[in-house]
Amino acid sequence: MSVELFLQTVVNSTYAASYMALIAVGFVLIFGVMGVVNFAHGELYMAGAYTVVALYADQGFPFFIAVAAGLVFVGVLGLLMEFALFRPLRDNPLGGLIASIGFLLILQTIAVLGFGVRMENVPPSTQEKFVFLGGVVLTYQRLYVILAAVGLLSALWFFLRKSKFGWALRACAQDREAAALQGMSINQTARLAMFIGAALAGVAGALTAPLVSTTPFMGHSVIVTAFIIVIVGGLGSLEGAVLVAILYAFVHTFVTTVYDGTLANIVGLLLMLAVLIVKPTGLFGAKERA
Amino acid sequence: MPKPENNNKVSSTWFIGFVLLAGILVALPHVLSFSQQEILVLLVINVLLVCSYRLLTLTGEWSLAHAVIMGVGAYASALAAKKLEFPVPLCMLIGASTAGFVAFLLSFPLFRMKGFYFLIASFAAGEVIRLSWKWSDLTFLFGGPKGLKRIPPVPDFLTIDFYEPVNYYYLCLIVVAVSLLILYRIEKSRIGLTFHAIHWQDKLAESVGVNTFRYRMLAFVISAFFAGLAGALYAHYVGAIAPNRFSVEEMVYILIWAIVGGTATFYGPIIGVVALTVLNEVVLRSLGVDEMRPMFYGAVLIVAILFMPNGLEGLVPKIKGWFVGRRKDNERTLQKQLDDATAG
Secondary structure (H helix, E strand, C coil): CCCCHHHHHHHHHHHHHHHHHHHHHHHHHHHHHHHHCCCCCHHHHHHHHHHHHHHHHHHHHHHHHHHHHHHHHHHHHHHHHHHHHCCCCCCCCCCHHHHHHHHHHHHHHHHHHHHHHCCCCCCCCCEEEEEEEHHHHEEEEHHHHHHHHHHHHHHHHHHHHCCHHHHHHHHHHHHHHHHHCCCCCCCHHHHHHHHHHHHHHHHHHHHHHCCHHHHHHHHHHHHHHHHHHHHCCCCHHHHHHHHHHHHHHHHHHHHHHHHHHHHHHHHHHHHHHHHHHHHCCCCCCCCCCC | CCCCCCCCCHHHHHHHHHHHHHHHHHHHHHHHCCHHHHHHHHHHHHHHHHHHHHHHCCCCCCCCCCHHHHHHHHHHHHHHHHHCCCHHHHHHHHHHHHHHHHHHHHHHHHHHCHHHHHHHHHHHHHHHHHHHHHHHHHHHHHCCHCCEEECCCCCCCCCCCCCCCCHHHHHHHHHHHHHHHHHHHHHCCHHHHHHHHHHCCHHHHHHHCCHHHHHHHHHHHHHHHHHHHHHHHHHHHCCCHHHHHHHHHHHHHHHHHHHHHCCCCCCHHHHHHHHHHHHHHHHHHHCCCCCCHHHHHHHHHEEEEEEHCCHHHHHHHHHHHHHHHHHHHHHHHHHHHHHHHHCC
């Protein structure tokens, strides 16, 4: 591997790490606060991408307005899921997971009916790019994803650490009943977590729509990635999710560059199984919730 | 919570019911069209698939690898028939055993976990297997993303041509009936009771000397064996298999059948798969909305989990209650008349 290719792969990995972190953090947030494995997370990502398809590629709105619309739209989808599915099923440990599978199928069908099964052509919003020494290229399109990940995740971090809502959210993630006894509204924290978690997936989808192959079934590979990251990082650990997203993105991108994509997926999954065997709660995870 | 039943005497009602059911199952293909017969074959295979899945859920674990395990059976059986040219019935047993063996190997890492961790890890393990079928370096063996084609069919037996869906249906019916009987006996045996014990009180079961890991592994291996058998039946019927046939979407369907039917009773998943297949093939096909099918399934799943947490099987005691209740009422009036008569 030449030095340029190596550096280029590092840049590519950074981009991959950014959107994977956005997705995984949302997934972990939802699991932590609500105790639900949100199988439809990949489809929320897909919904974000299709918002950009509809508004930017089809209707010609500016790219960033479409991305903002994607954030809000997918966040609202998250609120809908919380209200219609997860809240009635709070006492059913497997119920939320099952209901989210049902929701996944519905979202997928809507995308198929509305846009067709074929790959959408989303033109890049800008042709500009950084060219570093040695010909390493970082397009602005990818830079947006990196900036958004850094910006949104730091904002989330400050929100969780410094604001009252953030404290409530983390308290609920630790012990829902105890938090409720302290006068925190479980419904409100659940709504908040669901909105943030879904919106993060939506933003990731919206920003990467011009960069990946946008199809109604794009969520599948995303949910696999999210699973790997959160299991290796430990379910319920936001910092772990970010760190492992970076780690996984580098491993995956490098294996893809050197060998091929299928092998990269296999390596990722085997890494995850290895971590599960050595430390079933994940690298940064706390004890499993009872 | 399922109660272990103790039916020592087989009542005549049950006997008549079984004879009727058998009669219907034998006569059924002759009132259906050709394409419906083909669907019927797949339905019988799916019954075995979902019933084998239920055996694992008895221990309280929900796997997401079941569709892939079925695929292991299908691939192993197809490869044994194609490359090694073994007789097909033997290949099916090889396929089922391979699936069981893969489950045996997988249980070492997977049963270090429980609950959500197990669920997600089983998904990952299944995906590793499925991706290896797709992997370009193994195309010479598994045929890559396009899978295996021209899998040898079940050879003719005497003059019975198993290429005909009706005949293959009878073959599947026999294999599945025997398998279900075995699964049923296992569930009602001491082993099955131990599975229940592990589900509801695993710490307590451990403290009285039950090796929960062994029993979980046993449930996983048995359920994988029958899933593999279902896969083998499928492979030699359809004649072509591909990695995407065993993807997470197929797994979702197994989950939906089990959830909508309910998993507390033996018949619950069967009701689920039969009811949804009939709805799917009769209602959706007549509406002619093929693309809407996943949405329909999704909606059914959500409605089921929200409003029928016990699944369709939860309706059975209610329906039974109408009949039995009426009979009880009659008995009560009779008893009252008798009491009155004796008192007077």
